[in-house]
Amino acid sequence: MTGELPVLLGLLLVAAAGTGAVLVRDPVRQSFVLSLLGLSLAALFLLLQAPDVALSQLAVGSALTPLMVLLSVRKVRRKARSERREERE
Amino acid sequence: MSVAQTLPLIVITPMFGAALLVGAGRRLPRFAAETLGCLFAAGAAVLALLALAATGSSAGQPAEWVGGWRPHNGVSVGIVLVGDRTGLGLATLVSLLVLAALAYAWRYFAEPPRRHAGSFPALVLLFQAGMCGFTLTGDLFNAFVFFELMGVVAYALTGYRVEEARAVQGALVFGVVNSLGGYTTLLGIGLLYAHTGELGFAQIGNALAGSPGTPDALLIAGFTLVVTGLLVKAAAVPFHFWLADAHAVAPTPVCMLMSGVMVELGLYGAARVYWTVFAGPGGMPAADAHRALLALGVLTAVLGTLMCWQQRHLKRLLAYSTVAHAGLFLMGLAVLSPAGVGGVAVYVLGHAGVKAALFACVGILLDRFASVDEHQLHGRGRELPWVGALFGAGGLALAGLPPFGTALGKAVTEEAVGGWATALFVLVSAVTGGAVLRAGARVFLGLGTRPADAGRHPADETAGEEEPETRGGPLSRIPDTMLTVPAVLLAAALAVGLVPGLRTGIGQAADAFTDHAGYLAAVLHGRAAEPVPTPPPHWTASGVLWGLVATALAAGLALWTVRRPVRDDVARWTVPLRRMHSGHVGDYIAWFLAGVTLLGALIA
Amino acid sequence: MSAAPYVVAGWLFLMGCYGLATSRNLIHAVGCLAVCQSSTYVLLLAVGYRSGGTAPVFSDIAPGSRPVVDPIVQALTLTDIVIGATVTALLLSLVIQVAKRHRTVDPDELSELRG
Amino acid sequence: MTMRLRMWVLALGGLGVAVLYVLACLDLPSFGGHRHPYGDRAVRAALARHTANTISSVNFDQRALDTLGEESILFGSVLGTVVLLRQTRDEDRQQPEPARVAPSVRRYALFALPVTLLIGLYIVAHGQLSPGGGFQGGVVVATSLHLLYIAVDYRALERIRPLGLYEVADAAGEAAYVLVGAAALPAGWAFLGNFLPYGTFNTLASGGTVPLLNAAIGVEVAAGVVVLLARFLDQAVEIVSTDEEAEGRA
Structure with missing residues (x-):
């Protein structure tokens, strides 16, 4: 049973990161929490003896997905900013 | 080459075509790209037809173990593709409809993105590959993969006209709800794998037989979750909200495919999973599955019909009629008998032709007048008599006018369900057909008073003013292909009701489809088992009579409505109903969870 | 412990759904969908775990010397992760277009499709 | 629907799903x-085919059709992203400014x-x-190229990124997977059959068609992810709508 303590901790970390990713409403900050979720999932997968899955989760969950989210935010924000300025003029 | 060996080719032909189109897309002129697209779609159609013809004469269900991992003593590590008549028949339907959609889009469709001439046909080919794979696979996870493939491509195709605000929003809602449905299915697959340690339909069914008795919570949850995703695609209430939002905005050729077959594939998936996995000993008791499917079916049919009648946006009107008919199909499947499946199969075939033809007609209106609004178009369709004739014929066929395939399917299905269901089938057909006829009478005949707000109605978000899909603005002349395609589709729907050979084939297919033990024996042990034959779908006097009644009701309803003045305010009692369909992702997710709960409660 | 991983998977799924239903920003909603999906990874891998098992990679352990965990669920999860990434990409590109056409990414303000 | 009604429906639905799921657990x-009956069979089958990494054997041999589907999903969504994030009529391109790093x-x-x-x-x-394979490696390769964006600037990235070529590579990866699968047919195998000699266990050339399919995936993923990110970067850096541009010049 003691051998599975790390797994339990990993699960708690994943649950916490997942909850955080939902509760953090700002997409930029959410993307950082998502990347944390990706990292903790990768750690959990390693503990569950799934190095293949951990590796792709690391590549996708903690790099690719947050990167795409950030780029989308940048695009959306830029659009919104230029419109706000227009309104002021 | 045996029949079994052609099965993977049906899936990979369009895939390869898509890769070729993208790879060569930069150099290909538009004409060549479209020709290539049609060629590959037709290639898959020919393969599916040949395989179907070869299967039709023999009793077996050809099974191809991809990678050659044939089972020993009933166990294998591979994935199997099963070419039974139902699966192959659907693959054929998919391929033919894809061909029709590509032909309809031929040359008229708006300019493709710069240097990506092949992207539209390539996406459609991938859509075809996903749908064909889904119909043929005999493995739960593989079905999920193909389910996601058709999903992903469908989101992109729905949002294809990115300059349309509603198109991208509809596509997004579609994508979110359907992806969530897919993940729910995957959770269910995980539960079933934990329970049985297998992934193939037949293998899971076999493993379940080892522990007969009443199903435990695990099995109920597994069944509920797996079926949820499929019912999302099938637009069963309360998972149906995405459908109208997506169908109203997708390019017309894509609407033809989504309403014609994609929705029905969700139903097929649910039925396939039920019969191959859960119908044997240790599975779900038939009474529970019957109760759940019937309840959802009635709910779907009623709600779809109510919403359909209130629409003035023609594509939304057709979309809700698809919801209503999906409800009828669900009721037919809920009987859990070969008669019900056979009836639904005929109904689906007829409906695919009719609904695709109706969408094609609306597409012509959109491209000629830059609108799909029933009131704005009042009387303007008079210059398009042929389109009007096709549209009217489609409306009559939808209402169930014999001898269209829809009428035969409706008759056989309502008889299989029996009792009070006949009344519901007649009413649903009459109202949805009546809505189409009403719109047709206003648009193409100019009947009734011209609505005062025909110009513009800013308060109503569902008015149908839109950009035409054609290049260079509204069409001045309708291309022959755009008119030929709906005509051929309607003729095909007529043939479904008239060709006796097709009916016998469907009857045999339904017998095999509902034969749990036969499927397991064929897949796991390669033994061809002849199912107990039941009478194939056929015309009866009462069926014809009810079909005529429904058609008369529809026509009467349409005429009665167009003669009355157009009311500006919507009826009070429909307001809460319309509020539910808010287009808000959050609402749809809440309903989604409620739907899973409802489904679980109905089954348990 | 015996059911903890399964419960965590369920928790992630429901949390993701809650986030989707209450989100005020579509980019955030797509992130919540990714949380929903991570529940499937956790469930699948938990189902395939075997106490005391090692990874089913035999480049440095001799075959048969130690029990290994279920490789099937790992292959499924790999496929699932790819699907998740691609769906996210597609949905985000739709969100970008929604922002351009509607000038908002708040679902409450996007009420053009109604009835 | 009002917020309150939605929360009620959500709470009821969520509660029901939770009950259903916990009972199942x-x-x-x-x-x-x-x-783990299927898992144990898969391990034996992988060893019989001289593939040391069982997961690769499952992905590229035993359940290779899943991977073909997965690859097509990636291919389809890259194509979808290219179509969805295209430059529309009301948008222009803006030269990105060289950045100081x-x-x-x-x-x-x-x-x-x-x-x-x-x-x-x-x-x-x-x-x-x-552990690893075409997918994981492909993502890493694609990401590594984008370090150039951090190191120099967007224009340097664009120079090593002839997008057309990557799009062709993406399609070629997809086609290669199909073709390797179909090459088994004339040899009398089923589609995606492992018709090549299995090689020596634990060497680079072991596993028959596994390394070939793996490489096809690697090419497709690397190229696909580059194209995917390029579309997002284009939107974030280069493509501006006409009103944005007017505002930028003012």
Whole structure:
């Protein structure tokens, strides 16, 4: 049973990161929490003896997905900013 | 080459075509790209037809173990593709409809993105590959993969006209709800794998037989979750909200495919999973599955019909009629008998032709007048008599006018369900057909008073003013292909009701489809088992009579409505109903969870 | 412990759904969908775990010397992760277009499709 | 629907799903159990085909059709993204300005780039032996190229990124997978059959068609992810709507 303590901790970390990713409403900050979720999932997968899955989760969950989210935010924000300025003029 | 060996080719032909189109897309002129697209779609159609013809004469269900991992003593590590008549028949339907959609889009469709001439046909080919794979696979996870493939491509195709605000929003809602449905299915697959340690339909069914008795919570949850995703695609209430939002905005050729077959594939998936996995000993008791499917079916049919009648946006009107008919199909499947499946199969075939033809007609209106609004178009369709004739014929066929395939399917299905269901089938057909006829009478005949707000109605978000899909603005002349395609589709729907050979084939297919033990024996042990034959779908006097009644009701309803003045305010009692369909992702997710709960409660 | 991983998977799924239903920003909603999906990874891998098992990679352990965990669920999860990434990409590109056409990414303000 | 009604529906639905799911969990075999019939068969089958990494054997041999579907999903969504994020009529391109990069960042990124690239290629190549494979390696390769954006600027990235070529590579990866699968047919095998000699266990050339399919995936993923990110970068950096542009000049 003691051998599975790390797994339990990993699960708690994943649950916490997942909850955080939902509760953090700002997409930029959410993307950082998502990347944390990706990292903790990768750690959990390693503990569950799934190095293949951990590796792709690391590549996708903690790099690719947050990167795409950030780029989308940048695009959306830029659009919104230029419109706000227009309104002021 | 045996029949079994052609099965993977049906899936990979369009895939390869898509890769070729993208790879060569930069150099290909538009004409060549479209020709290539049609060629590959037709290639898959020919393969599916040949395989179907070869299967039709023999009793077996050809099974191809991809990678050659044939089972020993009933166990294998591979994935199997099963070419039974139902699966192959659907693959054929998919391929033919894809061909029709590509032909309809031929040359008229708006300019493709710069240097990506092949992207539209390539996406459609991938859509075809996903749908064909889904119909043929005999493995739960593989079905999920193909389910996601058709999903992903469908989101992109729905949002294809990115300059349309509603198109991208509809596509997004579609994508979110359907992806969530897919993940729910995957959770269910995980539960079933934990329970049985297998992934193939037949293998899971076999493993379940080892522990007969009443199903435990695990099995109920597994069944509920797996079926949820499929019912999302099938637009069963309360998972149906995405459908109208997506169908109203997708390019017309894509609407033809989504309403014609994609929705029905969700139903097929649910039925396939039920019969191959859960119908044997240790599975779900038939009474529970019957109760759940019937309840959802009635709910779907009623709600779809109510919403359909209130629409003035023609594509939304057709979309809700698809919801209503999906409800009828669900009721037919809920009987859990070969008669019900056979009836639904005929109904689906007829409906695919009719609904695709109706969408094609609306597409012509959109491209000629830059609108799909029933009131704005009042009387303007008079210059398009042929389109009007096709549209009217489609409306009559939808209402169930014999001898269209829809009428035969409706008759056989309502008889299989029996009792009070006949009344519901007649009413649903009459109202949805009546809505189409009403719109047709206003648009193409100019009947009734011209609505005062025909110009513009800013308060109503569902008015149908839109950009035409054609290049260079509204069409001045309708291309022959755009008119030929709906005509051929309607003729095909007529043939479904008239060709006796097709009916016998469907009857045999339904017998095999509902034969749990036969499927397991064929897949796991390669033994061809002849199912107990039941009478194939056929015309009866009462069926014809009810079909005529429904058609008369529809026509009467349409005429009665167009003669009355157009009311500006919507009826009070429909307001809460319309509020539910808010287009808000959050609402749809809440309903989604409620739907899973409802489904679980109905089954348990 | 015996059911903890399964419960965590369920928790992630429901949390993701809650986030989707209450989100005020579509980019955030797509992130919540990714949380929903991570529940499937956790469930699948938990189902395939075997106490005391090692990874089913035999480049440095001799075959048969130690029990290994279920490789099937790992292959499924790999496929699932790819699907998740691609769906996210597609949905985000739709969100970008929604922002351009509607000038908002708040679902409450996007009420053009109604009835 | 009002917010309050939505929350009620959500709460009821969520509660129901939670009950259903928890009841199911109580019936599940407990975590860490030893009954994995399919898994055990897969391990035996992988060893019989001389593939050291069982997961690669499952992905590229036993359940290779899943991977074909997965690859097509990636292919379809890259194509979908290209179509959805295209430059529309009301949009223009803006030349991105050359950016000033801190020397330390530049040194780090320029050092990390070849290292990451090599790691990625290594992960692709050893897919049938050790953890990793075409997908994981492909993502790493694609990401490594984008270090150039951090190290120099967007224009440097664009120079090493002839997008047309990557799109062709993406399609070629997809086609190659189909073709390798179909090549088994004339040899009398089923589609995606492992018709090549299995080679010596635990060497680079072991596993028959596994390394070939793995490489096809690697090419497709690397190229696909580059195209995917390029579309997002284009939107974030280059493409502006006409009103944005007017505002920028003002």
